[in-house]
Amino acid sequence: MIAWGTILTIVSSLIFPGIVIKTKATLEGRKGPGLLQPLFDIGRLLRKGSVYSLTTSLIFQIAPVIYLASVVVAVFFIPFGEAPGLLSFECDFVFFAYLMAIGKFVMIIAAMDTGSGFEGMGANREALYSMLVEPAFFILMGSMALLSKSITLHDFYTNLYSGSHLTYLLVVVGIFLLIEIMLVENSRLPVDDPKTHLELTMVHEVMVLDHSGFDMAVIHYTTGLKFALFSALIANFLIPAGASLVVQSIVFLVVQGGCAIVIGISESFRARNKMSKNPQWILTLSATALIVFLASLILTHKFILP
Amino acid sequence: MIFFFIILFAISLIYLALTERVARFITLLIIQGILLAGIAYWHLKHIDVIHLSFILLETLVVKSIGIPVFLNYLRKRNRLNRLNESKVPTFVSILILSAGLVFGFLLSNYLQDTHIETIFFAVAISSVIAGLFFIISHRNVFTHLIGYLVIQNGIFLMSLSVGAEMPMLINNAILLDLFISVLVLGIFINKVGDTFQNLTVDGLSQLKH
Numbered sequence: 052m053i054a055w056g057t058i059l060t061i062v063s064s065l066i067f068p069g070i071v072i073k074t075k076a077t078l079e080g081r082k083g084p085g086l087l088q089p090l091f092d093i094g095r096l097l098r099k100g101s102v103y104s105l106t107t108s109l110i111f112q113i114a115p116v117i118y119l120a121s122v123v124v125a126v127f128f129i130p131f132g133e134a135p136g137l138l139s140f141e142c143d144f145v146f147f148a149y150l151m152a153i154g155k156f157v158m159i160i161a162a163m164d165t166g167s168g169f170e171g172m173g174a175n176r177e178a179l180y181s182m183l184v185e186p187a188f189f190i191l192m193g194s195m196a197l198l199s200k201s202i203t204l205h206d207f208y209t210n211l212y213s214g215s216h217l218t219y220l221l222v223v224v225g226i227f228l229l230i231e232i233m234l235v236e237n238s239r240l241p242v243d244d245p246k247t248h249l250e251l252t253m254v255h256e257v258m259v260l261d262h263s264g265f266d267m268a269v270i271h272y273t274t275g276l277k278f279a280l281f282s283a284l285i286a287n288f289l290i291p292a293g294a295s296l297v298v299q300s301i302v303f304l305v306v307q308g309g310c311a312i313v314i315g316i317s318e319s320f321r322a323r324n325k326m327s328k329n330p331q332w333i334l335t336l337s338a339t340a341l342i343v344f345l346a347s348l349i350l351t352h353k354f355i356l357p
Numbered sequence: 358m359i360f361f362f363i364i365l366f367a368i369s370l371i372y373l374a375l376t377e378r379v380a381r382f383i384t385l386l387i388i389q390g391i392l393l394a395g396i397a398y399w400h401l402k403h404i405d406v407i408h409l410s411f412i413l414l415e416t417l418v419v420k421s422i423g424i425p426v427f428l429n430y431l432r433k434r435n436r437l438n439r440l441n442e443s444k445v446p447t448f449v450s451i452l453i454l455s456a457g458l459v460f461g462f463l464l465s466n467y468l469q470d471t472h473i474e475t476i477f478f479a480v481a482i483s484s485v486i487a488g489l490f491f492i493i494s495h496r497n498v499f500t501h502l503i504g505y506l507v508i509q510n511g512i513f514l515m516s517l518s519v520g521a522e523m524p525m526l527i528n529n530a531i532l533l534d535l536f537i538s539v540l541v542l543g544i545f546i547n548k549v550g551d552t553f554q555n556l557t558v559d560g561l562s563q564l565k566h
Contacts, residue, residue, distance in 0.1 A: 217360050220360055220361040220364065221364070223361070224364060224368070328447075330448055331375060331446075331451055332375065334451045334452070335371055335372065335374075335375050335451055337455075338371040338451050338454065338455040339368050339371060341455050341458060341459070342364060342367045342368055342371070342458060345458060345459070345462045345479065346360070346364055346476065348462070349462075349475050349476050349479075
């Protein structure tokens with residue numbers, strides 16, 4: 052049953068983008084495409100061949116596959132209820148974070164490889180936002196380590212509620228932070244708008260402009276998988292300990308669907324930030340995570356000064 | 358519940374640094390007032406009903422309704438929409454406020470007095486620092502008023518942190534102080550707005566001529 056969480060994450064990643072699109076369409080008063088339409092689009096792209104510019108090198112060709120591989124391996128670390136992920140070791144959350152960073156790094160150098168000024172600009176912005184959101188993720192993980200007195204991703208969730216009941220309140224803020232981190236990591240509103248058509252205002256979309264066919268399908272699928280990955284992190288906060296596998300699976304899938312709906316609602320009503328406002332908005336996430344960390348220190352009676 | 362409200366209060370301080378729209382500033386002050394009412398209720402519910410009702414009246418009616426309504430009147434009368442005249446970039450402001458939070462936490466750790474509740478004190482100190490920073494980093498008189506109110510919220514939280522019940526007299530004094538200050542600054546803002554057509558304090562230097 053160790054692989055059950057991984058299987059569920061991969062299954063939910065298939066319809067995650069569909070739920071987001073459907074929610075947005077419903078709120079806009081449109082019928083919208085079916086839940087599986089993004090999957091059909093990926094299937095159509097997979098059947099096409101990729102076209103490579105003569106200015107690009109091997110890096111550009113292998114980047115989408117490395118991007119997918121890094122996220123797939125990161126999924127292996129996601130625990131499910133009391134069961135650890137397929138891979139689990141001490142301080143695995145650091146490895147998890149840097150796996151995500153590897154994927155982003157190869158996509159950034161692939162964008163630079165095209166020699167396009169627009170793609171370089173998008174890569175520059177993506178690197179900045181990733182750098183700014185990283186402290187928020189690590190401070191949040193540090194808080195969880197403090198509260199659960201453990202250093203593996205699996206133990207974070209199993210030991211989290213064993214201390215003070217006030218932990219539940221911190222978890223609410225933690226879930227809010229993870230949702231916002233998910234939006235930044237996946238380049239969605241309010242940081243980036245995937246629907247924008249002006250290269251000057253794009254962040255992630257401009258980076259992948261030169262990819263086509265199979266590579267584009269891989270990139271699209273990886274986006275859905277990253278959504279499911281972060282939603283799985285959120286779902287683990289809410290999966291009831293000691294419940295049957297069926298109940299845990301239902302809770303997991305409901306949270307996945309809930310996250311997709313929340314993103315759809317947020318993208319329907321939220322305006323995109325001005326480009327110059329993005330760094331300070333992302334920094335606010337780190338500042339909020341810092342508050343959670345300080346509260347965790349107080350809860351666990353860890354006094355820094357003598 | 359108090360714990361959660363204090364965390365939300367601390368988060369509202371960070372969002373204060375991010376905000377530029379005047380209407381959003383006022384909304385944040387309303388939220389802070391409601392949070393303070395919640396904190397005061399959960400913390401002081403054992404005291405007698407008259408004192409408790411007075412404190413709740415002070416936080417809910419004055420901080421969450423009275424002052425915001427007055428600020429909104431000032432905003433409309435002086436046609437204030439955005440306050441982006443800060444001398445310090447917002448990015449740096451957020452870093453400074455985060456440092457303020459850490460400082461508040463370290464200070465409350467350092468004191469380790471049995472009469473001081475750590476989280477109350479840490480956030481209260483941060484609130485005072487945030488208010489002071491707000492006043493010195495902005496040129497607009499309206500923002501100075503907001504900063505003053507944030508300091509006042511911090512002082513209210515600090516009075517709760519020392520554990521003792523606030524005597525009625527001190528409460529009255531705080532309330533009167535707050536009311537008079539907001540009223541005086543409000544009239545001042547209106548006069549400055551009428552005379553200089555904008556509310557930056559730079560224009561005040563013309564008064565000496």
